[in-house]
Amino acid sequence: MALAKLGVVVLDCPDPRALAEFYAGVLGGDIEEDDGWVDLRVPGGHSLAFQAAPGHVPPKWPALDGSQQxxxxxxxxxxxxxxxxxxxxxxxxxxxxxxxxxxxxxxxxxxxxxxxxxx
Incomplete structure (x- = not known):
């Protein structure tokens, strides 16, 4: 028996709406925004969420010293x-x-x- 169910994957970024629009272009779906929090409802019932992260630094891949992305x-x-x-x-x-x-x-x-x- 599983302990939990995956709710949503949240991506930190400098511009949540812009990143949601990018992923909507890639995956399809509908964008919903509420007070700076942006959800992308992807066809098939999956969702991605996006939240503002001041000072966001894009990852260096691969890297041993990256921040939370x-x-x-x-x-x-x-x-x-x-x-x-x-x-x-x-x-x-x-x-x-x-x-x-x-x-x-x-x-x-x-x-x-x-x-x-x-x-």
Missing amino acids: FHLDLTVEDMDAAEKEVLALGAKVLDAEDRKRTWRVYADPAGHPFCLCAC
Whole structure:
């Protein structure tokens, strides 16, 4: 049994709308924007999301010293239970102090950030 379902892949970028338009051109789909957050609803039920990242630096590929370019949002039914399990699997807490939020941020064992998000 899986612990979580993939919610949406989020790409940090300097201009969320422009990047969403690029991917809409590549993948098709409909763009939805809400207060700076941009979603691309791709045919087949998949989505990509785009958020502004001031100071965004494009990746150098391959590179050993790159910054976060995207993170995964993983939807879960029980945030506390999922948190316990991801920590047991080796995740590290990055930002989970505000227990009233509908999301919490962790790093996987290699340091890549991901969010657990309430369904």
